[in-house]
Amino acid sequence: MSQANPSLAKDSVFQSLLSGFRSARGAKRRSALIVNGVLFLIVFIWTIPTLGLFISSFRPEQDVKTSGWWTVFPHQAWTTVEEARPIPQGQTRDQPITIEGVTAMFDQWTKGVQIDADTRIIWKGNLRTGRLEVQQLRWTFNPILTMDNYNRVLAGKEYQLQRPDGTTFTVQGDDLTAGFLNSLAVTIPSTIIPILVAAFAAYGFAWMDFPGRRALFIVVVALLVVPLQIALVPILRDYVSLRLNGTFLGIWLAHAGFGLPLATYLLYNYISTLPKEILESAFIDGASHFTVFVRLILPLSVPALASFAIFQFLWVWNDYLVALIFMGITTDRSSHVLTMRIAEMVGSRGQDWHLLTAAAFISMVVPLAVFFGLQRYFVRGLMAGSIKG
Amino acid sequence: MASVTFRNIVKRYGDLTVVDNLNIEVADKEFLVLVGPSGCGKSTSLRMLAGLEEISDGEILIGDQVVNNVAPKDRNIAMVFQSYALYPHMTVYDNMAFGLKLRKTPKEVIDRKVKDAAKNLGIEHLLQRRPRQLSGGQRQRVAVGRAIVRDPKVFLMDEPLSNLDAKLRVEARSFISRLHQQLETTFIYVTHDQVEAMTMGTRIAVLNAGRLQQIDTPYNLYHNPHNVFVAGFIGSPAMNFFDARLKSDGESVVVDTGVFQIQIPAHEAAPYRSHVGKEVILGVRPENIHDRRFQPADIEPAPVTANIEVVEQMGSEIVLYLEEGGKTFIARTDPRTHARVGARIDLAIDVANIHIFDRQTELSLAYETKLEAIARRNNN
Numbered sequence: 046m047s048q049a050n051p052s053l054a055k056d057s058v059f060q061s062l063l064s065g066f067r068s069a070r071g072a073k074r075r076s077a078l079i080v081n082g083v084l085f086l087i088v089f090i091w092t093i094p095t096l097g098l099f100i101s102s103f104r105p106e107q108d109v110k111t112s113g114w115w116t117v118f119p120h121q122a123w124t125t126v127e128e129a130r131p132i133p134q135g136q137t138r139d140q141p142i143t144i145e146g147v148t149a150m151f152d153q154w155t156k157g158v159q160i161d162a163d164t165r166i167i168w169k170g171n172l173r174t175g176r177l178e179v180q181q182l183r184w185t186f187n188p189i190l191t192m193d194n195y196n197r198v199l200a201g202k203e204y205q206l207q208r209p210d211g212t213t214f215t216v217q218g219d220d221l222t223a224g225f226l227n228s229l230a231v232t233i234p235s236t237i238i239p240i241l242v243a244a245f246a247a248y249g250f251a252w253m254d255f256p257g258r259r260a261l262f263i264v265v266v267a268l269l270v271v272p273l274q275i276a277l278v279p280i281l282r283d284y285v286s287l288r289l290n291g292t293f294l295g296i297w298l299a300h301a302g303f304g305l306p307l308a309t310y311l312l313y314n315y316i317s318t319l320p321k322e323i324l325e326s327a328f329i330d331g332a333s334h335f336t337v338f339v340r341l342i343l344p345l346s347v348p349a350l351a352s353f354a355i356f357q358f359l360w361v362w363n364d365y366l367v368a369l370i371f372m373g374i375t376t377d378r379s380s381h382v383l384t385m386r387i388a389e390m391v392g393s394r395g396q397d398w399h400l401l402t403a404a405a406f407i408s409m410v411v412p413l414a415v416f417f418g419l420q421r422y423f424v425r426g427l428m429a430g431s432i433k434g
Numbered sequence: 435m436a437s438v439t440f441r442n443i444v445k446r447y448g449d450l451t452v453v454d455n456l457n458i459e460v461a462d463k464e465f466l467v468l469v470g471p472s473g474c475g476k477s478t479s480l481r482m483l484a485g486l487e488e489i490s491d492g493e494i495l496i497g498d499q500v501v502n503n504v505a506p507k508d509r510n511i512a513m514v515f516q517s518y519a520l521y522p523h524m525t526v527y528d529n530m531a532f533g534l535k536l537r538k539t540p541k542e543v544i545d546r547k548v549k550d551a552a553k554n555l556g557i558e559h560l561l562q563r564r565p566r567q568l569s570g571g572q573r574q575r576v577a578v579g580r581a582i583v584r585d586p587k588v589f590l591m592d593e594p595l596s597n598l599d600a601k602l603r604v605e606a607r608s609f610i611s612r613l614h615q616q617l618e619t620t621f622i623y624v625t626h627d628q629v630e631a632m633t634m635g636t637r638i639a640v641l642n643a644g645r646l647q648q649i650d651t652p653y654n655l656y657h658n659p660h661n662v663f664v665a666g667f668i669g670s671p672a673m674n675f676f677d678a679r680l681k682s683d684g685e686s687v688v689v690d691t692g693v694f695q696i697q698i699p700a701h702e703a704a705p706y707r708s709h710v711g712k713e714v715i716l717g718v719r720p721e722n723i724h725d726r727r728f729q730p731a732d733i734e735p736a737p738v739t740a741n742i743e744v745v746e747q748m749g750s751e752i753v754l755y756l757e758e759g760g761k762t763f764i765a766r767t768d769p770r771t772h773a774r775v776g777a778r779i780d781l782a783i784d785v786a787n788i789h790i791f792d793r794q795t796e797l798s799l800a801y802e803t804k805l806e807a808i809a810r811r812n813n814n
Contacts, residue, residue: 322519325486330533330584331507340532344523 095409102402103190109399116187123157123165127179136172144177194403198390221404223379224386229411230293231368231382232361235300236354242301243308243353244316244346248338250309251317252324262313268306276303277370284371291374299371300364304357315349316342351422358415362408383408436497436510436587436620437462438483444491445478445644452478454644456492460637465614465621467635469628471667475644476624480590483622484513496588507536512581513590516597518573520565520580526552527561530580537584547583554616555579571602578610582617589614591623595630607633628668632656640664657787658804662796665717665789671753674723674763677793678716680709689716689790693759696736696785705800706790714799717789720753720766726780728768735782745773754779 100114108116116122133142141148144166149158157167163182169175198221207213249255250262280299281290289295319342327337343350365384372380381389387404390397438460445453453475460466468476481487483494485506493500501509512533521529527548534544552558555575565573574594581589591610595603611634614621625631631638632652639649640663647667648660659665665673676691685700687707696716698706729735743762744755754765754773765781773779790799798804 320517320519322515322517323521325484325506326513326515326519326580327521327532328486328506329484329509329511329513330580331536332532333507336536341521 098402098406098409100190101399102194102406103192104187104399104402105189105191105193106397106399108187108189109402112187117190119184119186121182122185123180124183124185125178126181128176130166130177130179132168132175132177134173138172194400195407198400198403198407221383221386221407224381224383225407227372227380228362228383228408231296231300231372232358234293234297235304235361236357238297238301239304239308239357240312240350240354243305243312244343244350245338246305246309247312247316248334248342250313252337253334265306265309269310273303273367277367281370291372291377291380293380296368296371299367300357300361303367304360308353308357311353312346312349315346319345347422351419355416355419359412362412437464437495438466438588438620438622439495440479440483440492441495442492443479443482443489443494445475445482445487446490452644453482456641456644456646458639458646458649460620460622462620463618465611465623465634465636467631467638468622468624468641469626469631469635469638469667470641470647472626473643474641476626476641477592479641480513480592480622480624483588484511484590485509510587511590512584512586512588513592514574514577514581514594516593518565518577518594518597520573520576522565525562525564526557526568526576526579529565529576530583533580533584544583548579551579551583554582570598571606574598574602574606578613582613587620589617589619589621591621593625594623595625596627603630610634628670632668640667642667654805654808658798658801658808659717659789660798660801662715662717662791665791665798669719671720671764671766673717673719673789676716676718676761676763678714678790680706680712680714680790682707682710689714689788691716691761693761694736694738696783696788698785698788699734702786705803709790709792709799713793715791715793715796717791718763718783719787720764722784722787723763723765723767724782724784725765725767725771726782728770729782730784733782734785736785738781738783739778740781742773742775742777742779745775756781 097114100117101109104114104117133144136142136151138151141150142154144154144158145160147158147160147166151168151172154166154168157165157180159165165180167178167180169178200220200222206215246265250258250265284290284295289298323341323345324337327341332340363384365388368382368385372382373385378386378389387401387408390404391401438458440456440458443453443456444451452473456475456479458466468479470476478487482489483496483501485501485504489502493502495501496509496511521532524532530548530551531544534547539547548561549558552561555578557572557575557579560568560572560576565576568576574597577594594610595606598606607630610621610623614634623630623634632655635652637649637651638655640647640655642663648655648664650658655664655668659668662675666675676693678689678691681688681690683697685703687698687703687710689696689698723738724730724733724735726735726737738758740756740758740763742754743757746753746755749769751766751769752771752773754767754771756763756765756779767773767781771779791797792799
């Protein structure tokens with residue numbers, strides 16, 4: 046016994062240590078679970094509107110206008126099982142009415158009154174000539190999905206549509222294809238030009254000594270806070286006299302100009318934090334400023350370049366104001382960008398908002414693609430291994 | 435292959451002078467170490483030589499060409515940085531080939547040089563890796579390799595070992611020394627570590643507060659420091675300093691610290707005689723204070739007794755922290771010394787190896803005499 050005791054004590058210590066270890070691990074796992082749960086919830090909440098829009102864009106016009114997008118999923122809904130049951134005659138608005146043993150006011154009957162757990166009666170029509178409908182709670186879903194919206198929105202040609210009574214009518218499609226291509230033609234150069242110029246400028250501000258460097262940089266930073274709207278009129282006047290108005294070159298320059306201060310500032314912040322020794326080493330190795338810029342600065346600045354590219358791309362893609370002012374001359378719609386076409390669509394027929402769902406989704410696809418395409422360049426630890434051990 | 439000359443070099447940042455009238459001549463194939471505490475201007479001097487800093491005043495020559503206005507890439511130098519400064523997005527091969535490619539060297543020549551250097555440095559198997567996949571010691575070798583493939587006239591190294599751990603540092607030290615012998619090129623090496631300086635340099639320039647304190651061989655710096663700063667900077671543990679006064683005693687001179695006295699015999703007293711009566715600083719290295727029981731037979735001992743405050747057993751020796759009359763000092767004694775904290779111990783100072791500095795100018799009084807003595811010894 047005297048020998049067993051210490052080993053027993055040791056055992057229990059070991060046990061308590063083990064359980065402590067286990068509970069610590071459990072706590073860690075629990076907290077990881079909570080974090081993941083919260084993240085999942087956030088992602089879910091953020092994704093729902095996109096999903097709703099996506100589903101809506103495939104639903105027929107009638108469905109979009111009468112029920113929500115979630116009705117495409119199986120759900121319980123009141124379904125009419127008996128349509129034309131006669132109404133009790135000689136009732137008045139201010140007296141309670143009794144039907145099937147349930148008593149309610151007329152206003153309540155018109156909204157539907159439940160007579161048992163899964164049956165309700167609803168009063169359709171007016172007090173004297175209406176009818177009663179019996180509805181039951183049933184599992185149902187609304188599976189009709191169609192490409193009609195997309196077809197009508199994308200192509201610029203005419204469409205023959207059939208009414209329920211068999212007659213046909215013609216609808217002019219919205220031709221977003223042209224707008225889509227115009228948007229690409231505006232956005233891609235408007236993203237690349239300021240990035241290239243700003244990267245050069247940022248390198249100069251960060252690593253080259255020239256008189257007035259500080260003052261010039263302060264001017265650039267100060268331009269950040271100037272609203273672009275104040276420049277619209279003077280630039281438009283200059284564009285008109287230079288015959289740049291309504292041209293792609295004009296809008297590229299406008300977007301590049303408006304984007305440059307932020308681009309320069311952002312890239313300066315990144316490039317100036319690159320380790321000085323790397324550049325010095327390159328200079329001793331025989332590199333010129335240009336070589337250093339091309340061979341070292343650009344490859345090492347990829348994360349900053351990618352993040353600014355996303356910003357600028359989204360801003361130009363979603364821009365309406367600048368495009369409207371510099372591309373919106375006359376009624377020539379051939380050079381209008383996507384945002385303008387979508388706005389025109391809503392303006393010309395506000396009732397057709399089922400088309401808006403498709404148009405909106407088309408305009409979302411490119412920014413999403415750009416974001417997912419460039420996000421892999423947000424590499425952490427790109428500088429790892431260059432300095433220190 | 436080239437000599438390097440700093441001629442009256444001054445570096446100012448606004449009102450702040452960081453390098454003040456620096457004059458150094460580095461011979462061809464020499465390994466010169468610039469050493470000093472941080473902020474002494476050693477790195478700035480090296481960077482001026484590399485062309486990375488403007489020179490405020492004076493001239494720097496590589497060979498016999500003034501390079502003040504020559505771009506870094508045209509100075510034919512190579513530099514190894516403290517942080518290695520490898521190009522993180524390039525493989526080891528590309529890192530080493532970068533400088534040669536920029537100089538439009540033929541591809542086969544680049545390939546041969548890079549592979550030769552890699553073989554020499556033992557990093558052949560790493561050529562296709564990126565810097566982040568390397569250990570600290572490997573990165574350091576790549577940085578050195580990047581420098582040697584260019585066959586520069588002068589190698590500049592700015593504290594290349596200070597990011598390595600202690601063991602690797604010892605290896606790298608001998609590796610760089612070997613490299614210097616192999617390449618037969620001028621090396622200029624900056625460090626704040628006096629051990630690195632002493633072990634690697636053929637000559638050492640000690641800098642403090644932007645001024646050159648002394649430039650000499652490791653032996654001379656250690657045995658004949660020109661002033662109090664050099665005496666205190668070179669050697670570990672550092673030299674003990676005592677405020678003292680010189681007195682005359684017949685033919686000999688007595689150094690009186692107030693705690694103990696050291697009699698300098700007549701044949702060594704010559705350089706001190708003219709300073710009798712002056713306030714001086716007595717400097718004694720810990721290794722020149724012996725346990726009296728184990729003192730070497732050939733020294734001229736001056737007896738001192740002190741209280742032991744701390745005992746550090748090093749195995750090969752014992753480091754004693756001592757106190758006497760309110761004055762603390764350190765001794766490195768024979769390992770057989772029987773030392774107990776709180777006990778008193780009888781010590782012997784080696785009179786031939788004491789250093790005496792003027793308290794005003796802090797200059798060594800016997801500098802010239804010792805210089806001659808060392809020269810005589812070297813000639814024999």
